[in-house]
Amino acid sequence: MPFDEAMTEIAAAAKAWRRQLHQYPELLFDLPKTSALVAGKLREFGCDEVVTGIAGTGVIGVIKGRLGAGRTLGFRADMDALPMSEETNLPHASRVANMMHACGHDGHTAMLLAAARYLTATRDFAGAVAVIFQPAEEGGGGARVMIEEGLVERFGIDEVYGMHNQPGLAVGSFAIRPGPMLAAGDRFVVTLNGRGGHAAYPHTTRDPLLAGAHLVGALQTIASRYTNPFDPVVVSVSYFSAGNPAALNVIPASIQIGGTIRTVDPQTRKSVEGRFRDIVNASATLFETQAEIDWRAGYPVTVNDPDKTRVAIAAARSVAGEAGVDDDWPRAMGSEDFSYMLEKRPGAMIWLGNGDSAALHNPGYDFNDDAIIHGMRYWAALVAERLKPGA
Numbered sequence: 001m002p003f004d005e006a007m008t009e010i011a012a013a014a015k016a017w018r019r020q021l022h023q024y025p026e027l028l029f030d031l032p033k034t035s036a037l038v039a040g041k042l043r044e045f046g047c048d049e050v051v052t053g054i055a056g057t058g059v060i061g062v063i064k065g066r067l068g069a070g071r072t073l074g075f076r077a078d079m080d081a082l083p084m085s086e087e088t089n090l091p092h093a094s095r096v097a098n099m100m101h102a103c104g105h106d107g108h109t110a111m112l113l114a115a116a117r118y119l120t121a122t123r124d125f126a127g128a129v130a131v132i133f134q135p136a137e138e139g140g141g142g143a144r145v146m147i148e149e150g151l152v153e154r155f156g157i158d159e160v161y162g163m164h165n166q167p168g169l170a171v172g173s174f175a176i177r178p179g180p181m182l183a184a185g186d187r188f189v190v191t192l193n194g195r196g197g198h199a200a201y202p203h204t205t206r207d208p209l210l211a212g213a214h215l216v217g218a219l220q221t222i223a224s225r226y227t228n229p230f231d232p233v234v235v236s237v238s239y240f241s242a243g244n245p246a247a248l249n250v251i252p253a254s255i256q257i258g259g260t261i262r263t264v265d266p267q268t269r270k271s272v273e274g275r276f277r278d279i280v281n282a283s284a285t286l287f288e289t290q291a292e293i294d295w296r297a298g299y300p301v302t303v304n305d306p307d308k309t310r311v312a313i314a315a316a317r318s319v320a321g322e323a324g325v326d327d328d329w330p331r332a333m334g335s336e337d338f339s340y341m342l343e344k345r346p347g348a349m350i351w352l353g354n355g356d357s358a359a360l361h362n363p364g365y366d367f368n369d370d371a372i373i374h375g376m377r378y379w380a381a382l383v384a385e386r387l388k389p390g391a
């Protein structure tokens, strides 16, 4: 069958899979229906190997080319939905209360399945492709768990590629940038312990509330005085708990503040964490209180390897043409757990146009089925680009 005809036929089937996934969203690592559908399709297509149970409900399909030995590429799709109520009123809207595919992972899963079907039918490449279907992108760090369970070593993955839909970007278009693309999102809770007492005799106390008030201001100097203004950093204190409005003559013995820090450069992330700790400890010392820092590391910075970004751009251009690929898409302060795979192996993540849809995580959002064919063609183009015989 000619290439275009095969693609159109598979994309039509993938649209039905996508809508089925959309109707039955599942959360985090708990994806029994979704992973069963994925594993069933991969077996039906004739993948050389289908492995389930990685990171709980993760599924890997291995497809070997018929043109000899070569690299192994890892293509990743996320499968999980969000705990929110859908308000689209579409015929294929979620049938599960308070769960919704509002980030388009149903589309990502369907597109990678479509690519697997095409690649198993053709196998016109050297080396192998591992199609990676991961759970728990939305907060559970499913990619990190897969990496910890030996994903890369077990399947001999040399390079990793990811794709996420982007509302507002035209259908059939792609966007990417080399280097940092999405932020790291770390969180913190600081407890300051002092000595409580009568508010009329503050000299007998060691007031943690006053220390905390200074600390909130001092933390704002990280972004305003410590880091380069051309290197984006967000420090937000979003939580402050102290004292009791029913006991206004009491200075509390301890207080808590918390918040989030966003950075887009791995080195800056490290140095900002160090500066944060120094400021917290120095502020505590200044007021003769003690600090306990609960640092909650979030997803790392998503960093596209420059060389693999060129590969991704070439593949995207072969699908969308020169004008259909923006290779200088702005960084954003959101985060993405594909970053763990990119820490382990070089690769690139690309945005796929979802057209004029509602925003991601909005109750009116729906993945655009017209994007499916472009996404699957991108996966096929990466294989053509990167798994040529003798390369």
Ligand SMILES: [Zn+2]
Residues within 6 Å of the ligand: 102, 103, 138, 360, 361
């Ligand atoms: Zn999301």
Ligand SMILES: [Zn+2]
Residues within 6 Å of the ligand: 103, 104, 105, 137, 164
């Ligand atoms: Zn997402």
